[in-house]
Amino acid sequence: xxxAERSTSADLLSKVSAIRPILEEHAEWGEANxxxxxxxxxxxxxxxxxxxxxxxAYGGFELHPAEAYSIFEELSAIDGAVxxxxxxxxxxxxxxxxxxxxxxxxxxxxxxxxxxxFWPAGSAVEVPGGFTVxxxxxxxxxxxxxxxxxVPAVVMDGNEPRIDPQTGGPDFLAxxxxxxxxxxxxxxxxxxxxxxxxxxxxxxxxxxxxHRAVRVFRLGTERPAALSNPLYGIMPMHGAQAHASxxxxxxxxxxxxxxxxxxxxxxNFYEITLRDRPVAQAQAGExxxxxxxxxxxxxxxxTAACDAVAEGTPLPVEHKxxxxxxxxxxxxxxxxxxxxxxxxxxxSVMFNGSGFEKLYRDASxxxxxxxxxxxxxxxxxxxxxxxxxxxxAFQL
Numbered sequence: 001x002x003x004a005e006r007s008t009s010a011d012l013l014s015k016v017s018a019i020r021p022i023l024e025e026h027a028e029w030g031e032a033n034x035x036x037x038x039x040x041x042x043x044x045x046x047x048x049x050x051x052x053x054x055x056x057a058y059g060g061f062e063l064h065p066a067e068a069y070s071i072f073e074e075l076s077a078i079d080g081a082v083x084x085x086x087x088x089x090x091x092x093x094x095x096x097x098x099x100x101x102x103x104x105x106x107x108x109x110x111x112x113x114x115x116x117x118f119w120p121a122g123s124a125v126e127v128p129g130g131f132t133v134x135x136x137x138x139x140x141x142x143x144x145x146x147x148x149x150x151v152p153a154v155v156m157d158g159n160e161p162r163i164d165p166q167t168g169g170p171d172f173l174a175x176x177x178x179x180x181x182x183x184x185x186x187x188x189x190x191x192x193x194x195x196x197x198x199x200x201x202x203x204x205x206x207x208x209x210x211h212r213a214v215r216v217f218r219l220g221t222e223r224p225a226a227l228s229n230p231l232y233g234i235m236p237m238h239g240a241q242a243h244a245s246x247x248x249x250x251x252x253x254x255x256x257x258x259x260x261x262x263x264x265x266x267x268n269f270y271e272i273t274l275r276d277r278p279v280a281q282a283q284a285g286e287x288x289x290x291x292x293x294x295x296x297x298x299x300x301x302x303t304a305a306c307d308a309v310a311e312g313t314p315l316p317v318e319h320k321x322x323x324x325x326x327x328x329x330x331x332x333x334x335x336x337x338x339x340x341x342x343x344x345x346x347x348s349v350m351f352n353g354s355g356f357e358k359l360y361r362d363a364s365x366x367x368x369x370x371x372x373x374x375x376x377x378x379x380x381x382x383x384x385x386x387x388x389x390x391x392x393a394f395q396l
Contacts, residue, residue: 009067015047016074027079030195031358034188036081041113041145049086050111053094053238057226058103059110060093065231065238065306066299069245073295076249077256080362081195083246088141091239092116092150097227098219098235099176101211106148106176115142115179115201116150118236118392119370122203124153124173130209131155133175138187141198146179151203167217176212177203192358192365216396223312233309234302236393237323240371241298244330247366248298251291251337254359258284258341267346274344283344287337294326294333301326320394321380328376331367338363 026037044050052068054060063071068090076083092114096106106112122135133153143149155162155171162171185200223232231238262275262284274280305319338360342349349356367373371393379391389395 008061009063009071012047012049012052012061012063012071013074015049016071016078019043019047020078023075023078023082027081027195030079030081034194035144035197036085036195038145040079040082044082044086045111045113050089050093050113052086053090053231054107054110055097055103055226055232056229058107060107062229062231065234065241065302069241069295069298069302072242072245073249073252076246077253079195080246080250080359080366081193083249084193084196084243084366085142085145087242087246089114089146091236091242092142094231094238095174095235096148096150096176097232098174098214098216099212100214100224102176102209103226105212109147112147113142113145114148114150115140115146116148116176118150118152118174121152121154121170121172124155124175124208124213126155127207130207131173131175131213132205133173133177133203133208134205136185136200136202138200139198140184140201141196143179143182143184143199143201144197149177149179149182149201149203151175151177151182164215164217169217172215172217173213174216175208175214177206177208181206190365192361192363219396228312230306230309233312234305234315234319234323236396237305237315237320237327238302240327240376240393241302241323243366243369244298244327244372245295247334247363247372248291248295248330250359250363250366251287251334251341254338254341254356254363255284255287255291257355257359258287258345261345261348265345265348274346280344283340287340287344290333290337290340294330297326297329317383317394321383324376324391324393325380327372328374328380331372331374334363334367 022043026040030036051060052063056062072083072087117137124131124133133151135151153173153175164171183202187200188198265274301322305323308319309315383389
């Protein structure tokens with residue numbers, strides 16, 4: 001990690017504190033309206049957070065992944081939806097560098113906002129000059145403010161998927177469209193993470209010029225000079241780990257709330273405060289250990305992966321596995337910490353408006369995401385036993 005990266009990261013971390021009042025002021029509005037407020041988005045944009053993982057050649061910061069995770073954690077401790085949408089934007093903006101021929105257009109505005117998903121894939125029809133793409137994708141976080149939307153699509157020949165002769169699999173594209181060409185469907189009504197507005201997005205027969213479409217599985221490992229930063233050599237595993245940083249921040253907020261509660265709460269049938277009860281002390285310590293260990297595992301595997309690709313070599317599969325294990329570990333560690341907090345706090349967590357219940361809803365919702373859920377332990381374990389990968393991220 002360079003001195004410049006540390007300086008930029010420290011500057012952004014200080015800006016988290018600066019915009020904290022805005023995030024806190026609008027958190028309740030976001031929960032009620034199922035989307036982040038325009039004021040919050042503008043605060044993130046003005047402070048430079050939208051540039052975190054964009055190429056320096058286009059005004060971005062190219063932050064080291066571990067430094068970025070710390071920022072996502074800090075924001076998520078204030079409002080999980082804000083941390084989530086920012087990490088989604090950052091991850092997609094980095095993956096948009098796959099579109100090598102379209103970089104000048106896509107990154108013309110260094111503060112442009114990004115959204116996108118990688119599954120399920122829509123359909124593409126090859127036409128002169130590019131493709132027409134149709135898709136309905138789910139969980140499109142940050143689409144409300146996005147300028148660009150990354151859409152996956154399989155090239156079709158009639159009703160059949162075209163087979164890519166180079167890979168032997170479906171002819172799979174990543175395409176970038178202007179968000180104004182898609183239609184957001186109001187489908188996001190959930191238990192937790194309500195303010196992320198992770199609605200469905202429909203794209204209907206949108207023309208995508210060839211320079212904004214790329215066959216991802218043909219890319220190989222060679223990166224142009226403008227994309228020499230190791231960040232661009234560990235994709236898409238950077239996304240899984242970025243997602244994992246959000247529940248860590250939420251869990252930290254829950255532990256902080258427990259510490260404050262413990263100073264004044266006298267549990268029923270006891271004459272001492274919660275802070276003086278040994279069982280609560282142990283539960284608080286165990287929760288913090290789970291969070292700190294998971295966070296350190298995330299950062300160390302990201303750093304090791306960046307070191308492995310620093311000279312332009314492809315990311316070895318063992319590093320992909322380690323990064324995925326660290327992300328999946330967050331899901332189990334987070335919920336363990338949340339349950340310990342709940343056990344220590346007792347009935348105080350049950351009531352709407354307590355703060356605890358929203359944190360629990362948000363954490364338990366995020367940890368169901370495919371990139372971090374505990375199913376990914378199986379994905380790594382099967383490879384340890386010599387089976388073929390079942391998780392697409394290992395194939396890139």
